[in-house]
Each structure stands twice: as structure tokens, then as C-alpha cells.
Amino acid sequence: MARFVPDVATHRWVLITPGRASRPHASISVDETEKPSCVLCLAYQNPTPEQMEKYSLQEIYSLGNIRVIPNKFPITDTHELIIHGPQDSIDIEDFPQTQVEDLLKVYRNRFQVRRERGHVIIFNNRGFLAGGSLQHPHSQLVVIPSQINLEALQLEPIANVVDENQFFTVYCPEFSQWPYEMWLAPKKKGGVYADVADEEIKDLASLLKRLIKVLLIKSEELRKPDKGNYNFYIFPQKDWYLRLIPHFKHRGGLELGTGVSVNEKDPAVVSEELRLLLEKVK
Numbered sequence: 302m303a304r305f306v307p308d309v310a311t312h313r314w315v316l317i318t319p320g321r322a323s324r325p326h327a328s329i330s331v332d333e334t335e336k337p338s339c340v341l342c343l344a345y346q347n348p349t350p351e352q353m354e355k356y357s358l359q360e361i362y363s364l365g366n367i368r369v370i371p372n373k374f375p376i377t378d379t380h381e382l383i384i385h386g387p388q389d390s391i392d393i394e395d396f397p398q399t400q401v402e403d404l405l406k407v408y409r410n411r412f413q414v415r416r417e418r419g420h421v422i423i424f425n426n427r428g429f430l431a432g433g434s435l436q437h438p439h440s441q442l443v444v445i446p447s448q449i450n451l452e453a454l455q456l457e458p459i460a461n462v463v464d465e466n467q468f469f470t471v472y473c474p475e476f477s478q479w480p481y482e483m484w485l486a487p488k489k490k491g492g493v494y495a496d497v498a499d500e501e502i503k504d505l506a507s508l509l510k511r512l513i514k515v516l517l518i519k520s521e522e523l524r525k526p527d528k529g530n531y532n533f534y535i536f537p538q539k540d541w542y543l544r545l546i547p548h549f550k551h552r553g554g555l556e557l558g559t560g561v562s563v564n565e566k567d568p569a570v571v572s573e574e575l576r577l578l579l580e581k582v583k
């Protein structure tokens with residue numbers, strides 16, 4: 302059974318989840334030559350009656366190629382898997398624009414449905430080095446009880462703009478903890494993601510798809526063996542943003558010991574590199 306454990310002095314929390322150690326492919330491995338049968342392919346094709354009944358997901362099952370199922374190895378009481386599509390090897394960067402929009406609409410719907418239960422955090426872990434235990438493209442939704450204080454960053458001030466469209470700005474904040482991290486902030490401030498409008502989703506989808514392409518190109522340029530490993534998450538509270546973090550580095554002892562991030566890339570320089578790359582990506 303999962304349990305939240307507080308640190309008395311700092312009011313930070315840790316979540317101890319021994320049950321998740323037994324989930325499929327949960328051990329750390331970068332050996333991609335071994336490809337076991339994919340549990341999400343199976344879940345995508347055959348959602349069980351219990352899953353259907355427990356979560357009343359009929360509406361979501363009909364939204365394009367996206368499927369939502371309860372996580373068999375939940376982190377908290379509410380933990381959903383949002384399966385991006387039927388195939389193992391095709392993800393956001395290769396989806397048609399409408400499928401990315403559908404994905405973002407599913408995020409909105411699940412946020413709306415779950416928001417009464419606590420803090421709704423929607424995130425995507427791609428690649429083993431970014432914490433992804435299953436290769437099949439999927440995102441996750443976890444609800445953290447309201448009484449648990451989050452350590453999430455508030456919206457950082459706009460600086461080092463990479464691109465913008467009608468409803469969003471892409472930028473590399475001065476407070477960038479990771480090389481090449483990018484933030485997508487809506488121009489309409491004060492909202493939560495559950496209230497994002499359809500026209501905003503169009504703009505967000507087009508930027509997200511292009512930014513992921515840019516990160517993949519950048520990881521090729523940097524000749525990273527762990528290319529294609531990244532996280533993104535949607536800030537769960539007011540003044541929401543989407544933060545995209547490539548894993549071009551690992552945290553070392555200094556960072557683990559002090560909580561001070563070391564970023565060897567100046568966000569101002571990075572934003573210019575990314576801006577030039579983005580111009581080439583449709």
C-alpha cells in the first residue's frame with residue numbers, strides 16, 4: 302500500500318510505493334533489444350469490463366485514437382494511463398495535428414473529471430532514462446491529495462523567447478534547471494489547464510509537436526546515446542504552463558546533496574539555438 306511520509310522540518314513529502322516494484326519492466330534497463338509483448342498494446346485492444354465500469358470511460362474511448370485506462374500499479378488512489386495510440390513506435394512528433402489535439406483534449410477532460418479529488422498532475426515520461434518503464438507512448442494522470450503541499454515551480458517570468466503564436470509563448474526561463482528545457486505558457490493568465498479553450502489547444506498542439514521534433518534533432522546533434530528521453534508535465538494549479546525537459550544530463554552528488562541545480566547551458570544562448578532549429582521544423 303502506498304503511503305505519504307512527511308519530513309517534519311521542511312514539510313516536504315515522499316511517497317513510498319512498494320507495490321509498484323512488481324510492475325512490468327519496472328527495473329532500470331537500457332537494453333532495447335529485448336522487446337517483450339507490450340502490455341499497453343493489449344490494454345489498448347482489450348480494456349477489461351472492470352476497467353470500463355470502474356472509470357466510466359466510454360466517452361474517452363471514442364475520442365480519436367486516444368484511450369484511457371486505470372493504472373494496474375497505481376501510485377495513488379487515482380492514477381490513469383493515457384495511451385496515445387495503438388502503435389508502439391509512433392508518438393507525438395509523428396502524429397497528425399488532430400491526434401495531438403485529441404490528446405490535449407483528453408488531458409483536459411481527465412483533469413476536469415478528477416479535479417475534485419486533489420492536485421491533478423498530468424505528465425509524460427519518454428524513455429527509460431526519463432523514468433518511462435513502458436515503451437508504448439502514453440501519458441499519466443495522478444491525483445495527489447490536497448493536503449500534501451507540492452514543490453512544483455510557479456510560472457517563471459517570460460525571458461529568452463523561442464517562439465510564440467496567437468495563444469502561447471515558448472521560452473527558456475532564466476531559472477532553467479536543465480539544459481534545453483522549454484516552457485509553454487498561455488498568454489491568457491490565471492487559468493488552470495482544465496479550462497483551456499479549443500482554440501488554445503490547436504496552438505498548443507502545433508507547438509508541442511514541433512518542440513519535441515526540435516529536441517530529437519538536438520539530441521542527435523549532441524550525439525546523446527540516450528536520445529529521445531524527455532519529460533513534460535502540466536502545472537496542476539492556477540497560472541498553468543507546460544514544461545518540457547530533455548534528459549541531456551544526469552543529476553550528480555552536488556545537486557542531490559544541496560538541491561542546487563547545475564545547468565551548463567545558458568538559457569539565453571539555448572533559446573537562440575532552439576529558435577533557429579524551430580524555424581526549420583514544420
Ligand SMILES: [Zn+2]
Pocket residue numbers: 339340341342343387388389437
Ligand atoms: Zn504497445
